[in-house]
Amino acid sequence: MEETLNPLLQETGIPPQEYAEIVRRMGREPNRLELYLFKVMWSEHCAYKNSRPLLKLLPKEGPAVLQGPGENAGVVEIGEGWAVAFKIESHNHPSAVEPVQGAATGVGGIIRDIMAMGARPIALLNSLRFGDPQTPRTQYLERGIVSGIAHYGNAIGIPTVGGEVYFHPDYQENPLVNAMCVGLLRSDELKRSLASLGRPVYYAGAKTGRDGIGGAAFASEELTEDNEAKRPNVQVGDPFLGKLLLEGTLEAIRQDLVEGVQDMGAAGLTSSLSEMAHKSGLGIELDLDRVPQREAGMTPLELMLSESQERMVLVPRPGKEAALEALFARYGLDCVAVGHTLPQAVFRIVAGGQTVAEVPTQALAEAPTYVREGQEDPQVQALRQRDLSGLPLPGDLHRVLPRLLASPNLCSRAPVFERYDHQVGTNTVLVPGKGDAAIVRIKGTGRAIALKVDANPRYSKLAPRLGAMHALAEATRNVSVVGARPLAYTDGLNCGNPETPEGYFELSETVHGLVEASRELGVPCVSGNVSLYNEGPSYRIPPTAMVGVVGLLDNLERRAQMGFSKAGEFIVLIGESWGELGASEYLWVMEGQEAGAPPSLDLKREATAQAAIRELIAQGWTQTAHDVAEGGLAVALAEMCFPYGLGATVELRDLGRADALLYGEAPSRILFSVSQAHLQAAVGRLEGFGLPYRILGQVGGEELTLLLPKLRLSWSVSELRRAWATPLREVLP
């Protein structure tokens, strides 16, 4: 049997049952080029073979949704004729191989997705995961990935307004780099990846070289020693050319020269053209001789698989071909017709006047999907069920707070975000480090959008479903805490190998968690990306659902930031003052344990708490609010002292373990400060919402003082600030 195996199957790695399906759909044996088209189009990265049946379950409808999943990005309306397009995308494997260019091309790619919707990109965010921060490999990846993001984002002139960095040992071999882009468009200028019959199809931007050949297929394979040799030529990003392509494409849309736009991303010409044809219900004939080429002698296969960056597909409106060519000539960019649409639904590739491949578009676009049996990793289960009741109380509670603030996941991110231009465009109202979410205003209106990306891998490792729910709860909470109403989100799912029971279990649980949280919080998913196979022989990453939320502020003037700014204001906590130690940062930092169940989450209570803080901000009663997250109340209070160096005195009267009161974690908790004049009105509204609350104390002084039953803890704010500000500087000076 083995001897008769088609050598092409061995070369492409296509499983025999999928090959049989290809032959059935083609009605004949595919040639080598055709088989490679299937290989890339049926990769997990392009086809979502393992995730599509699960992703179908996500709520996608909402009053603001203009475009749900399936296009280059999701789009929501924000009023006054404006809409925002946004999406998150992973570039994990390329960044593990070459951190600078991997991260840079990740940013470039997501920007082009947003452009393809007809939107001007106005903000970037990113979500990064690294392993042990003490190891040279992590520090090398950190420096490289941060400089790659800075290199591309800064030069192309789109502000990087937010992000998050998280360290966890399970990412040691497999860092995660997810980039999110948000663009602004007029609702009536929304573009889709469509072409009508008889239209020429244009290629615009950079020339095609042998870059990243097989990248999409590569992304869907585990990194092993064996496939080291299969590593493709690194894709190099050119933000300068990217900027010209951005301006050219947007001008073409503004002048109404094009009817369809598509980014040439993963799997390059193959994916962009065959998908455009499929969505349009038509065929496309591509003439490879007309494709602008950077290197001589490229074969049809190399051209079809190249992942050269900064390329777009444009379909001109009838009679606008010459104007389109002239426009791109002004920017010094190639813009040539490389093909045309066909009435029959086939993807035909011509080279040297000969047809070298012809495949039904539907066969390529609709890959088989798999529903598998999942099973929880018993080791994870054991960790979650570990009994933590015997945990000793620390002898010295005073030294815990500075240690937590200096720990890798809680220390200041300024050394990272200072490398990103977060202000270009002059719209960033709330810059990184000043609030729980970024605020970007919309010029010419009184409106703004709030943006946040979030995920806690410790929660999702120990309880994938609950962890995913926490991710959406926290990201929406962060958006609410600056005063904005969450409209929709994009999800970046990063998981292990779905072909293993543990990997599939984690993927499936993660999606189910998002489905439930989405429904209860009333926030639909409008776009997303799946990165699977993030595992190797000795590791599997925690299931990581990076949730990027977009919210709307109707009135920019009514917003909140996180720093205490007025001495004498009262500090109020929405929620209870105790938290849980299971899966907490405290447990990890102080005890070296990652165990226990993450805190339980009441989604109705979460939605109410968010509605309440939005109302208090909209009423103008508070301008300072902050979510209580990792590290618990004490860390949250310290974070509120840092921006203006103003202290606070707080009394925690509840009974319970002091460590759980101070550093325990629980969702749906929000701290805010309010003047005496508005205190009664504010707590009256909280009572109206039926929410528990505590008036904890007052802002003032240069110290943070926490009074517990029989215990008084006090730190100078500047001393805490120093502990918090320095650790990441040592890696990113």
Added chain:
Amino acid sequence: MKYQATILIELKPGILDPQGRAVEGVLQGLGYRAQNVRVGRVLEMELESPSEAEAHRQATEMAKTLANPVMEVYTVEALKERA
């Protein structure tokens, strides 16, 4: 013996060189007929070594250490004895 070594580190052939491309565009705009412009880095250093062969070995080793094997190639361009 003292040697003067010159090491050239450049992008692998076939890897896109955005910098070279931008420089080429400007040179052509100024009327020069430059093509395939590529930008690399030159490192110059003084080396203490008992022999020329050993100096060359050291220079090659350093070049290998400094170049990014994923994207770059290196050559020891010149090696000469210093007075």
Added chain:
Amino acid sequence: MKVAVIQFPGSNCDQDAAWALKWVGLEAELIWHTATHLEGFAAVVLPGGFSYGDYLRAGALAKFSPVMAEVRRLAERGNPVIGICNGFQVLTEAGLLPGALLANTNLHFTCKEVGLRVERNDTPFTQAYRPGELLRLPIAHGEGRYYADPEVLEGLEERRQVVFRYAALTPAASADYNPNGSLNDIAGIVNARGNVLGLMPHPERAVEAALGTTDGLGVFESLKAALEVVA
């Protein structure tokens, strides 16, 4: 009273500069770098960004753009010319301002708020400020370390060509207020005649309270006042 904002390929603060100019009531027009005349423009802004990707050296390739001959002509005629960030780098590369801008001492791009001291207010760009006034302005650059030969530097100081210097906003910040290692804490200079200004910080990002500081407004208000006097 029109101001030309030059767009080099790779400029990215062009729209922001135009917005700030309009904010104070000046007329601003974006001009593509291939333009060969700037008739009718009273002043020129070279905006921030990464002209030609900052490849080779920041600002090094933009100096060859056709429009630069016209910028030079206006500068020589005495019209106000402002180079912000990358624009400052272009002005030094083009020889319209002395010195050079080298990689920051920390060797990476830095985006944050810094303190600046206004050294003189007798220029078309600073009349709205008091001498010695402390400003809070954002910076966002990787190559902003001002460097010049000792003689050039001495000449600059003698002729009072330094207009803005990095300065500590609070006594606590007195150790690390200079964000890039610029010689003599130089953040902005004018030419000998005083009509060409180059500065690394971004005044156009600091004209509205919603964006955190309005300390950059003075640059544009001063320019407007100067242009009105000429008119």
